[in-house]
Amino acid sequence: MIWAVGGFLLLLVSGIPIVLALGIAALVAIELTTTAPISIVAQRVYGGISSFTLMAIPFFVASGLLMEAGGIARRFVALAGALVGWITGSLYMVSVVTGTGLAAISGSGSADTAAISAVMVPEMKKRRYDIDLAAAIIAASGSLASIIPPSIVMIVIAVTANQSIGAMFLGGIVPGLIVMAGLMLGAWLFARRGGPAYRDGEAFTFQRLGRTFLDAAPGLLVPVVIIGGIVGGVFTATEAACVALFTTLVVTMFIYRELKPRDLPRILLKAISLSATVLIIISTASVFTWIIATQGFPAMLSAWLTGITENPIAFLLIVNLLLLVVGMFMESISAVLILLPVLLPIARSYGIDPVQFGIITALNLSIGLITPPYGICLYVASSVAGRRIEQVSRRIWLPFLCMLVALVLVTFVPAVSLWLPSVIMK
């Protein structure tokens, strides 16, 4: 365990791709601490990636790139500009609102991040926005996908904690909206002092709104098809990603006619390599997860936690810290599977509601999606923005702070997570 984490940290600063740093650290730990045959590495790499639901990632990435190349994104931005173009830092606002909207239709934060980044970043670059902050905000907006329903992480939490998935889903809505409001406020405060780049200069008119809306209408078909399909029960979230891809193709090739068949291979290849960098990290992280699980880390943790405190507030503080650190290094679903069975019985013994505890876990792990070194939304956003992790990391404090405030509220005010389920589910 110590070997794995220490080795990983040293490798991180060596400039080697993080996917290799993860793999090497796990391999060193396996060699030093177990007698398992080395084929375990290949097995886990395969296991990490063998999942139908992960398919949403390449589909949403490809559809986002096509939206951008085929003129949908440009028209969306024009419409958003007509809507909120008069607000300082409007493109940040649009990103946050789009992120929240996508969060409400998909379970995967990295796919959302990819889609928003591909649409928004080129415009922000053109208008000379601070791109590092843009990537940081988009990463945080994308990470909302695991708090705002539907959320794959929440389903795993609910199942592991033997709680109602419906209650868990409802519990995430208010914290998600708090994060959204915080991100918009934070971006506005930043943009207000940022100079003319952040002011569109065009006043709000209904004419402009109508014109941009009509122009964007065929493109709006994409979210309409996705949302309508999911809410109406036509397909699952993963299938929705696929439908989004085809709808985008039809709109960009046959309605807007901006996308030519000869552009396709280049765009698809870019989508493939972008999504592969994400998928290969998920797959390699599962080797790391295996070694942590087999080294009896969960049992050690349980003994240690019950040994140090009897105060529920101190316990929640420690758990938050622990989950934040774990979220920095580990992939969310593995973290839930390993840690929740250890932490939940202790939480219950302190009288903490399991749904609230589930939301605390989910929120911590969403924060983990935007914190280096292992933050998949941060990776995707930086990668699509063409910026380095360390450049974007310099700006991550702003969304991080918003999410931290939401976390404190969820931790110490049970009503934030429990009120909505209690009203709706009785």
Next chain:
Amino acid sequence: MSDRSAEHDVSRVASSAVWKGLSMMLWTLRRAVDGAAILLLAYMALAVLIQIVGRYVFNYSIAWSEETATFAQIWLALLGAGIAMRHNQHVGVDVLILKAPLAVQRVFNIAAFALGAWFLGVVVVGSLSMVAIGMMVKSPALRIPLAIPYSALPVGFGYFLLEFALSSIPRILRPGARNAEETGI
């Protein structure tokens, strides 16, 4: 060396021919990988679409569409990892190491290459026993040998290793250079 010029010239011509052949092979390999990856993505999208259409239009779900799409995704991700390596798209933190003295950088680059190659090699070798199992075991839905998805591991990681080596060698020979290609859209 320099005084035996005739011999040197001969070997240089020969080596440049070998070099040409090798880079031709590399070019062909890369085009093949690119083509395969695009076909895989197209297959995945069609398989999922067929699943939806089958369920509604023909009231008939095809048991193997999800399975084969998942297999295609595994191949796509593992081949894609090598493609991303070629374009230097894998995320890494090199801001600290680039500030170190060149000699230190060279040592780190050599160590990183050796360790990275070790990991990738372990996956390639370790996956061979999985492929061997996969020859005998059939997939749940379509009942095709699991060796078909499993061989994505040795092939994909083998290709990843090749691209990793190709990108590491210049960095070892000339430390201090930043990644050649900025990523981005």
Next chain:
Amino acid sequence: ADYTFKVAHTNAADEVQDKGLQKMRELLEEKTDGAATLEIYPGGQLGDEAQLIEGVMLGSLDMSMTSNSLLSNYIEDFRVFDMPFLFPSISALGEKVDANWDLMEDSANGSGFQLIGVFSSGIRHLMTSKPVETIDDVKGLKIRTMQNPVHVEAWRAYGANPTPMAYSELYGALQSGVVDGAEAASTGYDGMKFYEVAPDFALVGWLNMTAPVVMQKAAYDALPENIQTALMEAGQEAARWERQYVEDQEQPLIDSFKAEGVTITRPDVEPFRKASLPLYESELTTPGQKKLFEALTAE
């Protein structure tokens, strides 16, 4: 302990299957005076079911407990246990298993495994969003099944439109109506709170599902004889205990569903059983499968 066996499964910690393994650990320690014990990894911590089985084959895991419908990809003869309407109850299944142990052990050995115990993962029923009173009510319903051709063909034979789908997507799919129902054990119906989104539960009992615990044959053969004996005894005793536990739990669980507002129906299962018969012919094709099938179904 001198011998610590890592055993992994994908059920949640403290679910019945996990309790069964805890029982096995207790028995094993007792029988060996603490010389041997189990280390249990629940919840898929060490991977999904296919990986657990392959971990056993490759030696990175000592034992796995998986659903038979996955294990039967590796031990072909066990395809027999995937057949619908084979045993009327869990205790009937248990009797047949105990009576034909040697034959089943041979089947497992033939594929490189040692069979340690045959646990139960419950009898599977049908949950839907409208009541199912007869087999005709199933007609045209989109029913989620596992990605197993026998399951798909069985539900096609019952008239449904079987829709294989990842388990993790099932709750949302039921809620939004992507599928009209799913087949599940009452423990799963309870644990995942599926009754929130599919409040009709038809007790068809179409599949009596087993969860065999297996070990690598070569690793087992390398153990001293006293440990081997203790493992086999502990495994089979724990399995008997667990099967009884699952059976005893069934009625109280169904009663608790009524309290949650679930409509329980009991359709006539005879038409379901009849529709399943052709599967025995089409799916069990090898001599090993036929031999095990005959032994398990002999009066």
